[in-house]
Amino acid sequence: MKQYTFTGGELRESDIPELSFNGLGFFETLLWNGFALLDLERHLQRLKNSLATFFSDKEYKNIKGDSLSSLLVSQFTGQRCRVRLTVYASESLQVIVSIAQYESPHDGLTLRSSNFQPSAHRPLSGHKSTSYGDYALAYQEALSRDADEALLMNTEGYVCEGATSNLFALINGIWVTPPLSSGCLPGIMRGLVIERCKLAGLVYAEENISREEILTADAVLVTNSLRRVQQVICIDETRIAKVDEKVLVKLLD
DSSP states (O other), X not given: OEEEEEETTEEEXXXXXXXXXXXXXXXXXXXXXXXXXTTHHHHHHHHHHHHHHHSOGGGGGGOOHHHHHHHHHHHHTTOOEEEEEEEEESSSEEEEEEEEEXXXXXXXXXXXXXXXXXXXXXXXXXXXXXXXXXXXXXXXXXXXXXXXXXXXEOTTSSEEEESSOEEEXXXXXXXXXXXXXXXXXXXXXXXXXXXXXXXXXXXXXXXXXXXXXXXXXXXXXXXXXXXXXXXXXXXXXXXXXXXXXXXXXXXXX
């Protein structure tokens, strides 16, 4: 893994070890598909929103998207990579860039329910914070139970999100995703799938989803910036039908 810091607005290689994800900070994880950094401006805007909420957003100006893209072109052309921007507070805000090769996971995911229940009222709700130890533990628990992702219900008893993803369920012909008021992250791919539903004329809604509704849904999708859009085939012991390919293609990149 290589790491870089923005110093004076320029990217320079750094020997700073990758941060453990605790404390007050924010991060964005992007996909470099070998030739382009996907959804860069959307990620930077979400990061800027968090910085403006909790700190000052002045350090945002030091994050140069063009500089980052130029680095990836020069050193990682043709390689799929996970690019992580982490901003944390010490005496000042510091931006760390971590780049590692990334292989797309298989499709047809399985989910396992977690006992962790996010609250929509927590101070960091809606922000991609480095204080996400509970999510990491839920994800590791799902992996240990031979699943690909965790299913999180919020403290109100409704579907919230995955440990690393947002969720969409096809219920009675409507693509339903939990509202931001559920406590879920405003995921980049979540927003893109909503836009694609509008463009494709697919009916969608941001509404609460009960456990029974997601288990009996006609289809379930998970979305995040690395996995993009993937189908779920099993939740706990319940099999989930696959999405019609003609419909799925309208939601893919």
